[in-house]
Amino acid sequence: MITDLQIDSTLPLQQQLYRQLSQRILQRRYPAGSRLPSSRQLAQDLGVSRNTVNAVYDQLKSEGFLQTQAGRGIFVHEDIDSRHCPPTKGASPQPERVAIPPLPALPEGAIRRSDQDSNLPFTPGLPDLAAFPIRAWNRILHHHESRPSLMGYNSLQGYRPLRRAVAEYVGSARGVRCHEDQVIITQGAQQALALIADIFLKPGDRVLCEDPGYRGARYALGRHGNPLIPVPLRHQVLDIDVLADAGPARLLYCTPTHQYPMGGILDASQRMALVEWAQRNQTWIIEDDYDSDFHFYTKPFAAIQGMFDQAPVLYMGSFSKTLMPALRVGYLIVPDTLVEHVLRAKRVMGGETALLTQAVIAEFIDSGQFTRHLRRMRQNYREKWEQFQGLVIDQLSGLAAPIAESAGMHLVLTGDWPDRDCNHWLWQQGYGSTPLSAHYLGPAQQQGLVMGFASASDQQLRDCVAALAIGLARAGKR
Incomplete structure (x- = not known):
């Protein structure tokens, strides 16, 4: 018993x-x-x-x-x-220590775990989720969620109606030359960058990157140990003249329509010079057109990809900022001869992109909801951009200088204060930002804060600037 x-x-x-x-x-x-x-x-x-x-x-x-x-x-x-079993009868069992193989060292600059909330107001890249047309989205979602054809497997390349919708949209809005069979649907822009790295880079291949620039590109393109070569900016855009002495490179990553994070826009002559340089040097251009939908006063320049026949350009974008980050859906547009290479790499990396989500986005675009949403957000972000910039000029004079083009979802504030300390202080006040110095590959040339205003309310815009007036004044005295 x-x-x-x-x-x-x-x-x-x-x-x-x-x-x-x-x-x-x-x-x-x-x-x-x-x-x-x-x-x-x-x-x-x-x-x-x-x-x-x-x-x-x-x-x-x-x-x-x-x-x-x-x-x-x-x-x-x-x-x-x-x-x-423990050797002593009646003793509590203790977990046995098992020897495990050595762990790889984290590469320099690797992302480490953080408790910081990524959805705080002023977090760069976070859209105005409160203004998202969720009812229209849910109607489309409910229309598709019980369809048996969306419950199984589909194509590595992506749901054809979405590829068709993307090709038509970037063709009309950005002048991109492509058809649906050149479009690969990815799990966000970051996967597109990782696929490019897997396909193009061999050991020792050099990659040119804007400096300062988008950190996500640095993480993806440098993950195999390839040398990342910083290319400085001039007038807030990639300095094309410097490329003549940059040496050979396999890839060049750039954000020509709204440089990240500084906001400059390459003009038509600079875009032509960039493509001519790439053709001479047999370098592929990665054109990240992430913020092209949010220009407030003038229509943006056409994408580099569509300006020339046979341009060595890999064009990428995502729906994280135009719709919502949680979707994790992006797209990569490549020449026909590269499609199979991308699909082979995608099969290994992550397989198919969520099918139901793709179907909802496709109908959202085809029904005209996407265009109407972008039109509303363009006006919304223009008003916030004007208000935020005005508050900064009025209340932070002598403490911070705004660097802004009339486009995008963020504003850069520069000043004579330690930006990493100020970034942490802002987080403690309940506001997001990223330090400008973290965007440099080499030594930081400027201190500043990258602040995404799109997700902030009118009251938060006022409150944050008032808090900055106190925090930056204190930081500047240290």
Whole structure:
């Protein structure tokens, strides 16, 4: 008879009994070869159903704790691995220390875990989610969520109606020359960058990057140890003249329509010079057109990809800022001859992109909702940009200088203060930002804060600038 089991009738009986019996076996309180009561007897002793006991016994037998001996009863298995049992009878089991192989070192500049909230107001790249047309989105979602054709597998390349919608949209809005078979739907822009790195880069291949620039590109393109060569800016855009002395490179990453984070825009002559340089040097241009939809006063220049026939350009974008980051859907547009290369790499990296989400985005675009949403957000962000810039000029004069083009979802503030300390201080006040110095590949040439105004309310715009007036004044005195 077993007398040391305690059963609480308010908790799942089967779970309790399994846990207590297995622990006692591991602790060698029931040693190998010892006999346990029959299921009938144990059920009677504990006042539980025999079915409950039988289910627990069956589970313990399937896991090798118990064994049945014909005509004799149920016993603790004779081959219970004693390495998992403590040597002292009755002692509490201690987890065994197991030697594991050496872990790889984190590369320099690797992202480390952080408790900071990525959805605070003024977080760069975060759109105005409160203004998202969620009812229209949900109607489309409900229309698709029960379709059997969207419950299975689809194509590595992406849902054809979405590829068609993307090709038509970037063709009309950005002048991109492509058809739907050149479009690959990705799991966000970051996967597009990682795919490019996997396809194009061999050990030792150099990659040119804007400096300062988008950190996500640096992480993806440098993850195999390829040298990342900083290319400085001039007048807040990539300095094309410097490229003549930059040396050979396999890839060049740039944000020509709204340089990230400084906001400059390459003009038509600079774009032509960039493509001519790339053709001479056999370098592929990665054109990240992430912010092209939010120009407030003038229509943006056409994408580099569409300006020339046979341009060595890999064009990429995503729906993180135009719709919402949680979708994790982007797109990569490449020449026909590269499509199979991308699909082979995508098969290894992550497989298909979520099919239901793709179908909802496709209908959202085709129904005209996407264009209407962008029109509203363009006006929304223009008003916030004007208000934020005005507040900064009025209240932060002498403390911070805004660097802004009439486009995008963020504003850069520069000044004579330690930007990483100010970034942390702002987070403690409940506001997001990123330090400008973190965007430099080499030594930081400026200190500043990259502040995304799109997600902030009118009151938060005023409150944050008032807080900055106090915080930056203190920081500048240190």
